[in-house]
Amino acid sequence: MLIIKSRPRPGIGSVLVRFLLAAGVLASAEALPATPNFEGVWLIASPTNTLKPLSGSIPFTAEGQKQYQENKRLRAKGAFDDYDITLSRCNSPGTPRLMLNSERFKIWQRFGVLTFDFEWNRALRQIDASGRPPKADMMGQGLIPTMTGTSKGHWEGDTLVAETTNFSDRTLLDELVPHTLDLKVTEHLRLLDPETLEDRITIADPAYFKRPWDAAVTYKRQPAALFPEDVCLDRHEAHQPVFPPK
Amino acid sequence: MYPPNKVFMSHLWIYRPRQAVSRQSSPGSCMTHRSVVHWLGLFLAALAATAVAPAFAHHSFNAYDMSKTETVSGSIKEFRWGAPHSSLVVIYIDSSGKQQTMSLVSGSPLMFSKQGLTPRDFHRGDKVTVSYHPNTSGGAGGALASIVLPNGKSFKDTEVSAAAGPGAAGAPPGPPGQ
Amino acid sequence: MRTEFRWRPALKGLVLACAAVLAIGPGSAGAQAPPAGAPPAPDAKAPVYSQSGPPPPPPLSPVEKLVTALPPPQPGGGPPMLPLAADAPMPSADPHDLQGTWIHNQPLQFRMQRDMYGVLVPYNMEGAKVLARRVNSLKNGAPFINASAICRPPGPQWQRDLNFPFQIFQSKDWIEFVFEEYHGRWQLILDPAKAPRPAQKNYMGYSVAHWDGGTLVVESSEFKQPLWLDVDGTPLSANGKIVQRIRKVDNGERAPFLEIVSTFIDPTYYTRPWSVVRTYGWNPDLTVFTEYNCEEQIGDPSVRADAGLVPEPQD
Numbered sequence: 001m002l003i004i005k006s007r008p009r010p011g012i013g014s015v016l017v018r019f020l021l022a023a024g025v026l027a028s029a030e031a032l033p034a035t036p037n038f039e040g041v042w043l044i045a046s047p048t049n050t051l052k053p054l055s056g057s058i059p060f061t062a063e064g065q066k067q068y069q070e071n072k073r074l075r076a077k078g079a080f081d082d083y084d085i086t087l088s089r090c091n092s093p094g095t096p097r098l099m100l101n102s103e104r105f106k107i108w109q110r111f112g113v114l115t116f117d118f119e120w121n122r123a124l125r126q127i128d129a130s131g132r133p134p135k136a137d138m139m140g141q142g143l144i145p146t147m148t149g150t151s152k153g154h155w156e157g158d159t160l161v162a163e164t165t166n167f168s169d170r171t172l173l174d175e176l177v178p179h180t181l182d183l184k185v186t187e188h189l190r191l192l193d194p195e196t197l198e199d200r201i202t203i204a205d206p207a208y209f210k211r212p213w214d215a216a217v218t219y220k221r222q223p224a225a226l227f228p229e230d231v232c233l234d235r236h237e238a239h240q241p242v243f244p245p246k
Numbered sequence: 247m248y249p250p251n252k253v254f255m256s257h258l259w260i261y262r263p264r265q266a267v268s269r270q271s272s273p274g275s276c277m278t279h280r281s282v283v284h285w286l287g288l289f290l291a292a293l294a295a296t297a298v299a300p301a302f303a304h305h306s307f308n309a310y311d312m313s314k315t316e317t318v319s320g321s322i323k324e325f326r327w328g329a330p331h332s333s334l335v336v337i338y339i340d341s342s343g344k345q346q347t348m349s350l351v352s353g354s355p356l357m358f359s360k361q362g363l364t365p366r367d368f369h370r371g372d373k374v375t376v377s378y379h380p381n382t383s384g385g386a387g388g389a390l391a392s393i394v395l396p397n398g399k400s401f402k403d404t405e406v407s408a409a410a411g412p413g414a415a416g417a418p419p420g421p422p423g424q
Numbered sequence: 425m426r427t428e429f430r431w432r433p434a435l436k437g438l439v440l441a442c443a444a445v446l447a448i449g450p451g452s453a454g455a456q457a458p459p460a461g462a463p464p465a466p467d468a469k470a471p472v473y474s475q476s477g478p479p480p481p482p483p484l485s486p487v488e489k490l491v492t493a494l495p496p497p498q499p500g501g502g503p504p505m506l507p508l509a510a511d512a513p514m515p516s517a518d519p520h521d522l523q524g525t526w527i528h529n530q531p532l533q534f535r536m537q538r539d540m541y542g543v544l545v546p547y548n549m550e551g552a553k554v555l556a557r558r559v560n561s562l563k564n565g566a567p568f569i570n571a572s573a574i575c576r577p578p579g580p581q582w583q584r585d586l587n588f589p590f591q592i593f594q595s596k597d598w599i600e601f602v603f604e605e606y607h608g609r610w611q612l613i614l615d616p617a618k619a620p621r622p623a624q625k626n627y628m629g630y631s632v633a634h635w636d637g638g639t640l641v642v643e644s645s646e647f648k649q650p651l652w653l654d655v656d657g658t659p660l661s662a663n664g665k666i667v668q669r670i671r672k673v674d675n676g677e678r679a680p681f682l683e684i685v686s687t688f689i690d691p692t693y694y695t696r697p698w699s700v701v702r703t704y705g706w707n708p709d710l711t712v713f714t715e716y717n718c719e720e721q722i723g724d725p726s727v728r729a730d731a732g733l734v735p736e737p738q739d
Contacts, residue, residue: 081725089723092715108593108602111513111525111708115591117602117609121719124607128712135709139329140356145365146715168365170324170720181365226598226611226619229626233575233723309565326721333721347726383565 035129035155038107038114038189042197042219047102051174051201051215058177064208067178075176083178085170087242090232092123094147094171095164096185096201099217102243104227107197114153114160120243121232127162127187129153145181147171159190173203180207195221310379310389312410317377323347325368329354334368334390336376348387350378352403361401372396379410488544490552491537494559497656500532503587505705508678513708515680519638519672522599526682527589529705535559535656539698540685550739551659551693558657561734568736570652575606575718577627579651580644580666581686583608585702589710599633599640604713612642624648629666642668653688664690673703680706 053059060068074083081088086097093101103119112130117123125148134142142150145168153162164185173179186202197219204212236242320338334350358364373396380388391407394400484492515524535555538544547555561568571578583603584590590603597618601610612633613619621630625648633642644666651660660666667687674680682704689697721727 085720085723088725090719091723092717092719108591110523110591110593111711113711115602115711115713122607122609124602124713124715126712130711132709135712139354140359141329141714143355143359143364144327144329147717147720148715168327224595224597226600226613227609228622229577229609229628231576231627233719236723323726335724335726349727 036158036160036191037109038160038191038197039109041104041106041222041225043104043222044100044102045196045218045220048100048217049175051096051100051177051203054214054216059210059213061206061208061210064178064205067208068176071172071176071178084172084175086172090121090236090242091170092121092147094167095125095149095151096187096199096203096215097172097174098123098125098148099199099201100174104222104225106227117227119227119230121230122227124148125151127151127153127160127164129155129160129162142166145169149183149185159188162187162189178208179203179205182207186212192218197221309382311382312379312389312406314380315377315391315410316380316388317375318348319373319375322368322370322372322374324370325365327355327365329356332358334376334393336374340386346386350376350387350390352390353405357404358401363399363401367395367397367399379406487547487549487552490549490556491544491547494556495563497533497535497537500534501587502529502531503527505529505679505707508707509709512678514678515672515674515706520635520640521594522592522640522670522672522682523594524706525589525591525708525711526704527707527710528585528587528702529681530703532585532587533654533700536654536658536700540701543698545658546695546698548693548695551690554659554693555657558652558659558736561736562656566734568657569733570657570736571627571649572606572652573733575722577606577608579647579653579660580610580628580631580668581651581653581660582655583610583628584684584704585654589707589713590704591711605716606718607716612640621646625662636669638671640668640670642670644668659693660688660690661692663692664688682706 058064058068071083074080085091086093092098098105098116098118098120101118101120101123105116105118108115108117112128112132114127114129116125116127118125128151131154145166147168147170149164150166151162151164153160155161164187165183167179167181167183167185169179169181169183171179173183182205184204186204188198188200188202190198192198198216199219200214200216202212202214203209232242235244318336318338320336323335323337326333326335331354332352334352335347336350337345337347340346352358375394377391377393378388379391380386389406389409390403391410392400392402515521536545539546558568567573572582577583583606584601586605588604590601590608593600593602597613597615599612599614601608601612603609608628610628610631611619612631614633616632625646627648629644629648630646631642631644633640635641645664647660647662647664650662651664652658653660665688667689669685669687671683672680673683683701684704685699685701687697687699688694
């Protein structure tokens with residue numbers, strides 16, 4: 001029976017149980033509690049449109065800097081469809097930009113798969129931490145680069161480590177920073193406390209960044225809620241902002 | 247045009263069941279049939295009335311005049327990978343000298359990968375030459391027949407070739423027996 | 425669920441049934457045999473057959489003629505339903521827990537021509553005309569706009585019926601379906617006090633649910649726009665209502681499924697309510713969805729917002 005708990009189990013429990021198992025105190029593998037539970041409704045603690053490096057500035061290569069400046073130029077011109085098709089078309093912001101969204105999202109954790117369901121445009125992303133082989137791919141679906149990429153995760157104690165690849169190059173990391181098809185995003189997700197979720201994001205894309213760089217975003221737990229039906233294309237057609245102002 | 251990411255296409259997939267019969271040998275026993283559904287990866291193309299019209303097809307390639315092939319040189323605006331269909335938007339200069347865009351539909355990523363093509367082969371701004379079967383509606387665009395890329399690689403849409411086969415203009419290439 | 429169909433015993437049964445009917449034909453001696461020499465007493469209740477066999481069906485009504493004369497719908501396919509792995513998790517034993525990953529596992533019906541009893545869908549002339557116009561719009565190469573074609577939520581019936589997976593999550597106050605296709609969402613409200621009506625109408629309508637024993641009864645109404653119930657455009661007006669009866673079935677074959685009976689209540693287009701039934705197989709392996717991002721194409725500002733389709737006339 002899957003019950004949505006309003007409070008997650010503390011991560012220390014799983015660490016303790018593993019210790020006790022190793023020490024021979026706990027007899028059975030079934031005694032292992034579930035991995036940490038991130039389920040709930042979350043909201044970014046400090047809304048931002050930019051993915052800020054934890055230290056220093058973004059280590060652009062010459063090529064990356066050039067494309068970044070080009071995006072700035074296009075933004076100033078209002079040529080949004082030439083560099084940010086989220087703003088011009090409601091295209092999925094993808095990974096990691098969805099994690100900067102100023103509206104709420106839900107995390108569901110079932111069969112080892114985390115599903116992130118966003119209030120904004122009912123957008124979805126998932127992290128597959130099930131360890132199961134991918135489903136049969138009859139038509140080469142796996143060859144299609146996607147906005148959210150393909151995310152594989154595994155648990156290290158209380159932290160979900162997720163690596164995402166196979167990105168479309170039609171997204172931005174945030175409102176301006178470009179990336180290529182070779183982008184790799186590594187996330188370390190963990191609960192700082194029962195009310196706070198942290199996503200430590202590592203960006204690697206050798207064509208545009210001299211070395212991988214880290215950013216971190218935190219989210220605060222929100223009361224259970226049903227999200228209103230948001231259809232970005234309707235708002236866009238009505239000449240409203242793609243990202244509603246807070 | 248075929249929308250990518252199986253927007254409207256997926257529900258038009260036809261799965262063709264192939265019956266594999268197993269007979270029990272003992273006399274007097276009932277014959278049992280066990281159906282094994284084999285996926286033949288047959289697609290029914292969405293037909294489009296205009297250059298960007300995802301719709302619901304009753305027949306493959308009906309929206310395109312398979313007896314005509316047109317060629318245009320232009321540059322890639324975007325290439326949208328999708329299964330079962332990908333699509334390409336090409337910027338070209340029309341007969342009156344004006345810059346226009348046209349949408350061309352094509353096949354699945356498998357078809358491209360079989361011919362050695364990956365997403366990395368398609369860049370915005372690449373100068374390309376495309377041949378296609380135009381929309382019957384007359385709107386710009388149609389079903390991609392072939393494309394030549396600046397890196398010398400080329401691609402030929404094998405489903406379109408099969409549909410356009412000698413004298414097969416307008417014939418719906420649905421799965422036989424249906 | 426795919427079941428094995430045993431042809432031989434079925435044929436045998438049919439032959440026996442036919443034989444029984446023929447054996448019992450009119451005039452066979454029975455307890456009510458009339459006195460010898462007298463003609464059989466007429467029985468006002470018994471139908472009079474001029475020959476053996478049932479009476480011919482009544483002629484088609486004008487509505488039925490219109491609908492049955494339309495070009496037939498495409499045959500639909502369904503996803504290959506492979507057996508679950510031996511160690512695959514199974515659904516909760518609690519009938520009130522529908523959570524998990526499910527997928528419509530029967531061939532897609534492009535057009536619901538008959539209800540779940542095999543009876544012709546009870547169109548009125550208005551409904552028949554709308555269907556005919558939609559079907560012919562495709563044939564004529566000028567297909568009508570519908571929600572799916574322009575990357576909008578298509579309503580609960582179409583959303584469920586596509587052969588793509590969805591997950592169900594539930595709490596005591598509501599149940600949420602999250603679909604791969606259209607990155608769709610369907611919210612069923614168990615406690616309306618906790619989830620007031622939305623400020624504006626939703627494409628997916630407003631759905632209130634309650635448990636009737638082991639069956640979840642969901643009433644969906646207040647749709648933002650008229651629905652296409654299927655690919656060919658079986659209509660439901662914006663004022664129409666769908667009652668869905670959902671139950672979880674586990675017949676012990678390690679192939680559990682949800683059964684959803686949908687009853688369409690729409691006097692605008694139909695002479696009476698009518699129902700269809702669908703099954704959705706359990707499959708946790710389909711929990712990882714394929715990304716669905718129709719906005720990339722439909723939102724393209726260099727193409728028309730109506731995706732090149734034709735607006736449907738509103739009568």
